[in-house]
Amino acid sequence: MFIFTDLDQIEGARKRAMREGLKAEVITLGKYRVKSKRTGEYYDVFCGRNPKGEKIVSCSCETKDDIPCKHAYVAIMKHIDLMNHL
Numbered sequence: 001m002f003i004f005t006d007l008d009q010i011e012g013a014r015k016r017a018m019r020e021g022l023k024a025e026v027i028t029l030g031k032y033r034v035k036s037k038r039t040g041e042y043y044d045v046f047c048g049r050n051p052k053g054e055k056i057v058s059c060s061c062e063t064k065d066d067i068p069c070k071h072a073y074v075a076i077m078k079h080i081d082l083m084n085h086l
């Protein structure tokens with residue numbers, strides 16, 4: 001889990017996601033599913049807010065806390081896109 005502050009923060013994750021051509025499927029607003037190209041496994045990503053109102057992103061993969069993973073990147077992009085169309 002990490003607190004999302006800005007897009008620069010996820011630049012490294014963006015590069016990894018682009019390299020693998022990852023895509024996020026929408027489960028519902030704020031919940032996404034990303035399939036690993038390498039293992040074929042699905043990871044669940046949650047985009048929302050904590051009680052303090054900070055934007056948080058959590059992924060079911062084994063990425064350490066505070067490090068944005070590539071699954072989170074594609075989920076955040078999908079989430080922003082959906083929010084812009086509400």
Ligand SMILES: [Zn+2]
Binds near residue numbers: 063
């Ligand atoms: Zn992940």
